[in-house]
Amino acid sequence: MRQSPHAAGRGPVLRAGTAALCAALFAAAPAAWCGTSTAARDSAASVTRRSGAGPEVTKIEPPNWWTPLTRHLMLLVYGRNLTGARIACRYSGASVERSRVTDRGRYLFVWLRFERNARPGVMPCQIRTPSGNAEIRYHFDAPTNPRGKFQGLTPSDVLYLIMVDRFADGDTANDHLASMPGTFDRKKPRAYHGGDLRGIERHLGYLRRLGVTSLWLTPIVANNPDSARDYHGYSAYDEYEVNPHFGNLADLHNLVAAAHRDDIKMLLDIVVNDVSPRNPWVVHPPEPDWFHGTPAHHTAASSDFQYLADPHAPPRLWRNVVNGWFADILPDMNLTNPDAARYFIQVSVWWAEETGIDGFRLDTFPYVSRTFWSEYHAELHRLFPRLFTIGEVFNPDPDVVSFFAGGRNEFDGIDTGVNTVFDYPFFFALRKVVLANAPVETMVSVLAHDRLYPHPQELVTFLGNHDVARFASAPGSSAARLELAQAIVLTMRGIPQLYYGDEIGMTGGNDPDNRHDFPGGFPGDRRDAFTAAGRTPAEQAIFSRLRRMLRLRRENPALRQGKLWDIAWDRHAFAYARVSSGEKVLVVFNAGRKEDTLELRFGQTPLAGAKELTPLLGGSPLAVAGDRLRISLPPAGFELYRVH
Secondary structure, eight states: OOOOOOOTTSOOSOTTOOHHHHHHHOTTOOHHHHOOOSHHHHTSOEEEEEOTTOOEEEEEESSOEETTTOSEEEEEEEEESOTTOEEEEOOTTEEEEEEEEEGGGTEEEEEEEEOTTOOSEEEEEEEEETTEEEEEEEEEEOOOOOTTOSOOOOTTOOEEEEOGGGTOOSOGGGTSOTTSTTOBOTTSTTSBOOOOHHHHHHTHHHHHHHTOOEEEEOOOEEEOTTOGGGGGSOSEEEEEEEOTTTOOHHHHHHHHHHHHHTTOEEEEEEOOSBOOTTSHHHHSOSSTTSBSSOSSSOOBOOOOHHHHTOTTOOGGGTHHHHHSBBTTTBOBBOTTSHHHHHHHHHHHHHHHHHHOOOEEEETTGGGSOHHHHHHHHHHHHHHOTTOEEEEOOOOSOHHHHGGGOSSSOOTTSOOOOOSEEBOHHHHHHHHHHHHSOOOTHHHHHHHHGGGGSSOGGGOEEESOOTTSOOGGGSTTOOHHHHHHHHHHHHHSSSEEEEETTGGGTOOOOSTTTTOOOOTTSSTTOSOOTTSGGGSOHHHHHHHHHHHHHHHHHHHOHHHHHOEEEEEEEOSSEEEEEEEETTEEEEEEEEOSSSOEEEEEEOTTSTTTTOOEEEESSSSOOEEOBTTEEEEEEOTTEEEEEEEO
């Protein structure tokens, strides 16, 4: 299909709002959601005084902000007895533009405006109602120093996807949680297994030595506290709280800082399309049109993306894509509501500024209003020009996928603004060619559609992820074919993405079988595959080959930045070149089941005039005569040459 911890002594935790009060306000909310233990919530505004039967505040989002970062900020205040509330704040450089109470006094929206002279500090505000008053204090911090942060990605990067719960357990204290009883059980494939942020931090050295340069973490925000099945993170319960099973905000800060020290970038997975069906909003939405529909009356989301990309399709053919509930279960956010849209834009700005991450993976990208994505990226890239976003468009057709790529207006006049998208068309073609004996023309045809993308060199290529069966377990797979697929991804144009465990050939069918624990990352594991001694000979062979390919990619600029050129192909073999200003590299592979000899003709190609090919994977140089050469490869064979 998501710290520098705030200084202690910033004020008490929303003293007028206890867990009992919050539970009374939001009947669907377990106590964990109403708790006050996380740094994100504790550093926010605090209620310092209330009188009579006046307003009570339990939570404010965002929990804090930075000045001068933006000129405007929308606060969503949670509580009760807010009916008729008027708010007045005293702060140099900031003022209340307007406010509005909703849902019978459960929410108070407050819109603030900042002047350019606004500075960090604490803003006291009085909330006055006919039944009494309350005072809150809201914290403004100085913007973070951007040095070494918000770095974005380039084609020189290699992205490594980690499912947080299944990678490594670095803190067993957050396995069994009183606030989330019965959610931890390593014997159940759909329960928490203990993976956390500290576990990832402890294995940064392993990832650096492997050769990856950036990490993509599945969602780290709090999910339904009483559901073990939400271990994956894609069922948001609190947009501003770290999932307690994964750690806390301090752990996330430490991980990002440690990764940056190791020259590893960090991307968080963010979901704006939907939330958990147990999210307190579902029972008490902040506004009547906060969602598309209700639990009792809604439509199921379809995946008919092709109609969104069709200028002649009437809205009835694609309306359910953007308005329907994902899997007919997850409440669909109405991001045409300007307040809901502003809320989720601020969520991303908050996580970026708070942590210094380098980008976001954007889940279920086509299911969200394109107008929202345009506004979202305009704000995000204004504040963080290099921050990189990757949209998930799960579709095999490049005509459809390219419609969602940012960088130009489409027929609807909208540029989504997203930096790039995952190259699902190439993923499907790769598996067909390498695993299912499809003709290489399948892959060549997909690459020919690069003309549809504003920045094809930044497409994210991959051979697997957490939503599909592991490559090693797919029909027709073998160790040799896994290594071939990895080599193709690492030498193809784009930004390659690996899935945790593929470096040792981890197996697994469809969800959840494709999400096994990484061996050695958890207490009691019989072996530790993070070390050479803990890997089987077969695993070590796959690991060594991949690590070698990553090193060659790092050492040869043409494999990272060079233009892609098709040189020759037949039914099962393909030769392509990566050409940069100072280097030419030739890639040749045979995806067939039998030996294949491919005749290469370099005339009228960027390799014209080549005299010799130096193998980068071992072997003797090959002489080129008259711009022609014949290369024979075994089944699943792969060769890499520097061209002279």
